[in-house]
Amino acid sequence: MQQTSGYDLDALRAAFPTWSFFRSDAGVFYATRRGVRLRNVDIDKGLRQTVSAEDVATFVSLLEDQTRMAVRS
Secondary structure, three states: OOEEOOEEHHHHHHHOOOEEEEEOOOOOEEEEEOOOOOOHHHHHOOOOOEEEEOOHHHHHHHHHHHHHHHHHO
C-alpha cells in the first residue's frame, strides 16, 4: 500500500469508490469521477469532474463536499 503524508490512498479509494485517484510528482492529490460525465447544469451547481488539493485534509474535504452536492442534485 502506498502511504501519502500519513494517509493511505487505498483508504481514499475505498471511501470514495466513484473517483479515480492519483498523486502528482509535485505531491498534489487529484481525483476524477469514474464513468461519469457531468452536464453543464451539474457544473453550474458546483459539481466538478476533477478535484485537486495540496494536502490530504483539504482533498478529503473537497471529496466530501462533492458527495453531498451530488446527493442533492
